[in-house]
Amino acid sequence: MTQLKRITALFETLQKGNPNPKSELDYINEFTFAVAVILSAQSTDKGVNKATPALFKVAKTPQDVLKLGYDGLEPYLKTIGLFRNKTKSILKMSQTLVDKFDGKLPRDRKSLTSLGGIGDKTASVIRNELWGEHDIAVDTHVYRLAHRLNLVSASANTADKVAALLPTIVPKQFHAHTSDWLVLHGRYICTAKKPKCDQCPIAQHCPSVQIRKTK
DSSP states (O other), X not given: OOHHHHHHHHHHXXXXXXXXXXXXXXXXXXXXXXXXXXXXXXXXXXXXXXXXXXXXXXXSSHHHHHHHHHHHHHHHHTTSTTHHHHHHHHHHHHHHHHHHSTTOOOOXXXXXXXXXXXXXXXXXXXXXXXXXXXXXXXXXXXXXXXXXXXXXXXXXXXXXXXXXXXXXXXXXXXXGGXXXXXXXXXXXXXXXXXXXXXXXXXXXXXXXXXXXXXX
């Protein structure tokens, strides 16, 4: 089987198991999703989802956040890692949205990354989830699986390198959901320390399965 056929079969299997994957972050509108994604950096989705219900009751828009100010916003975020920096980023994003974008989240990458707390990876997550853009965001799960599944070579040793390569390697018809499939698979099946190869639906397409069996 060629590499292209293997990768196609791999993603066809993931697609069959979960045709329309979604982010596990809770949100109520586009702005609150951007907030949740910023909060999820170096934090778990589960931890973010515990903190945001109370926050989103009082802050559904950038204007709401600005009314809270730093002292009003920070207490909602104290259970989340790096909460002080994230509080500042959310305030900065909110101010820029009000000043330059009429309070609405812009769809283009350049504008998104001009907002506080939003880099290329965060922009990809937002564009993919909210508007179905075919951006492939590379977090720790995607990076790990890209190597375990031999989608990229060992020379792709940074998230940026993997992010640049995946769109050229994964067939275009899978781009819209590539990140979500790999994140969910990495979170629940192909975990970092103890991958559940015996439960893996794509084990037959994974070159790392045989490697682990010999250890």
